[in-house]
Each structure stands twice: as C-alpha cells, then as structure tokens.
Amino acid sequence: xxxxxxxxxxxxxxxxxxxxxxxxxxxxxxxxxxxxxxxxxxxxxxxxxxxxxxxxxxxxxxxxxxxxxxxxxxxxxxxxxxxxxxxxxxxxxxxxxxxxxxxxxxxxxxxxxxxxxxxxxxxxxxxxxxxxxxxxxxxxxxxxxxxxxxxxxxxxxxxxxxxxxxxxxxxxxxxxxxxxxxxxxxxxxxxxxxxxxxxxxxxxxxxxxxxxxxxxxxxxxxxxxxxxxxxxxxxxxxxxxxxxxxxxxxxxxxxxxxxxxxxxxxxxxxxxx
Numbered sequence: 001x002x003x004x005x006x007x008x009x010x011x012x013x014x015x016x017x018x019x020x021x022x023x024x025x026x027x028x029x030x031x032x033x034x035x036x037x038x039x040x041x042x043x044x045x046x047x048x049x050x051x052x053x054x055x056x057x058x059x060x061x062x063x064x065x066x067x068x069x070x071x072x073x074x075x076x077x078x079x080x081x082x083x084x085x086x087x088x089x090x091x092x093x094x095x096x097x098x099x100x101x102x103x104x105x106x107x108x109x110x111x112x113x114x115x116x117x118x119x120x121x122x123x124x125x126x127x128x129x130x131x132x133x134x135x136x137x138x139x140x141x142x143x144x145x146x147x148x149x150x151x152x153x154x155x156x157x158x159x160x161x162x163x164x165x166x167x168x169x170x171x172x173x174x175x176x177x178x179x180x181x182x183x184x185x186x187x188x189x190x191x192x193x194x195x196x197x198x199x200x201x202x203x204x205x206x207x208x209x210x211x212x213x214x215x216x217x218x219x220x221x222x223x224x225x226x227x228x229x230x231x232x233x234x235x236x237x238x239x240x241x242x243x244x245x246x247x248x249x250x251x252x253x254x255x256x257x258x259x260x261x262x263x264x265x266x267x268x269x270x271x272x273x
Contacts, residue, residue, distance in 0.1 A: 014055060018045040020069075021052050026213035027206065028061035035070025040078040041125045046103045053106055062217050063209040064110065066133060067117040067202065073142065074126025083263060086256045090247065097246040100125065101157045101239055108132045108161060109228055111221055113212050117205040118142040119198070123180070128158040131165060131191050134224075137205050138183040139198045144191060145180030152258025152268065154249045156242035160235060166190050 032039035114133035121143040122130035148155040261268035
C-alpha cells in the first residue's frame with residue numbers, strides 16, 4: 001500500500017531489522033516492522049528508532065511519518081523483554097527505564113515535524129509512540145490504551161506527556177483504569193487529531209506531510225524549538241521522577257505477579273506489596 005501512496009520513495013541507508021525507513025523528497029516514513037509480534041517494543045526496536053531519528057535529522061527530510069506494518073501500530077513491550085524484567089537488578093531496571101524514557105524524549109523532542117499514522121492498536125508504550133508525535137492520525141481500526149496498571153506496572157514515563165495532552169482528569173481516567181479506547185474517543189479526548197478510514201490513513205498522512213513540507217523549514221524548526229522550550233525544565237524534572245517510579249515498581253511482588261499472570265494468561269492474585 002505504501003508504495004502506491006508514496007511514489008518514487010527511496011529506501012533506508014542503515015540495515016534496519018525491526019523497522020523500515022524510506023524517503024520521498026521532504027518526507028521520511030518509518031514503519032515499525034515486526035508484524036508477527038504486533039510491532040512490540042524490543043531493545044533492538046528502541047535502538048533502531050534512535051538510529052532512524054538520527055538519520056532523518058541529518059537528512060533533507062522535513063517531515064517524519066511513523067506507522068506500523070500489519071494489523072497493529074504497536075502492542076507495547078515485547079513479551080520476551082517483559083519476561084526478563086522480573087529478573088533484573090535494581091541498576092539494570094533503572095537503566096532499562098532510562099532507555100525507554102530516552103526513546104520517548106527523543107521522539108517528543110525531535111526537531112522536525114512528526115506525524116503518527118496509527119493503523120491499529122497502540123497499547124502501553126505503543127500508545128506513547130502514537131501520541132507523542134506532533135500530529136496523530138488514526139484509522140477507525142485504531143485502539144489506544146495505557147494498560148500498565150493491569151499487570152502491576154506504572155505508566156510513569158508517558159504520564160508526564162499525557163497530562164499535557166489531555167489534562168489531569170482525563171489522564172487519571174486513562175492511567176488508573178487502564179481501559180482501551182477507540183479512535184473516536186481518543187479524538188474527543190485530544191489524543192488524536194483526525195480519524196479516517198483505514199484505506200485513507202497513509203494518503204491523508206502524506207497529504208498533511210506535503211502541506212507541512214511546503215512551509216519554511218527554518219520556521220518549522222524554530223516553532224518546534226519554541227514550543228519545547230516552554231515546558232523543557234518542568235518535563236525534565238518530571239521525567240527524572242518518572243524513571244525513579246518506573247524502576248521502583250519493578251521491585252514489588254505485585255509487579256512480578258502481574259507479569260507472571262499476564263504471560264500465563266490467568267487472573268492475577270494481588271497482594272498490594
């Protein structure tokens with residue numbers, strides 16, 4: 001579908017394995033490409049997202065489109081990585097938490113304009129990737145959810161960004177219930193800019209990207225710098241607190257039980273410890 005939408009697109013320079021990166025003039029398209037894993041976030045995917053962002057920043061591209069292959073946008077953390085979390089030391093947990101925070105910070109603070117084209121479910125960390133872009137376009141088949149509390153985890157890192165996007169009342173609802181919402185509700189809450197038919201998603205993202213690319217690159221860069229400067233110091237403090245909490249919750253019995261029950265597909269037995 002992508003090739004029919006974005007004609008004349010050249011392929012990536014790095015040999016990526018978890019995503020694809022293609023260019024068409026001023027537009028770069030990153031496609032999360034682990035369809036058999038519902039584009040789940042692995043350590044390798046995090047590393048390759050950073051590489052892709054660095055490559056796009058150094059390229060002539062002015063706009064980045066982020067989407068997913070297959071039926072999902074991004075289903076959250078990879079199950080193999082999730083299984084390993086219960087075995088990490090305190091220092092390893094903190095380093096892992098900082099790795100995730102750095103990825104979100106890099107996407108949120110990316111100097112060029114970003115568009116998420118959410119083709120399917122965007123869950124937990126995947127929901128963060130979908131909503132931290134400058135624009136979020138959603139297929140009617142998209143779903144959004146910060147489901148961390150369901151497995152004894154804390155959606156700490158994304159909470160700092162979510163508060164800015166939807167306000168405290170809606171953020172408390174989404175983060176404390178862990179419920180999954182459809183694209184229309186996400187649009188109503190302010191997580192999504194537009195909802196379109198599945199077959200119109202990438203054409204609409206490309207149309208928006210062309211509109212943005214027609215603007216002055218200097219103006220786009222300056223405007224993004226300005227918007228980020230308003231909240232940078234506060235966001236840095238919040239992220240430091242979030243990383244601490246993200247690492248701390250991993251030491252609890254409830255977290256270990258939540259992960260085990262999720263992987264074993266059974267009801268968790270919470271102890272509150």
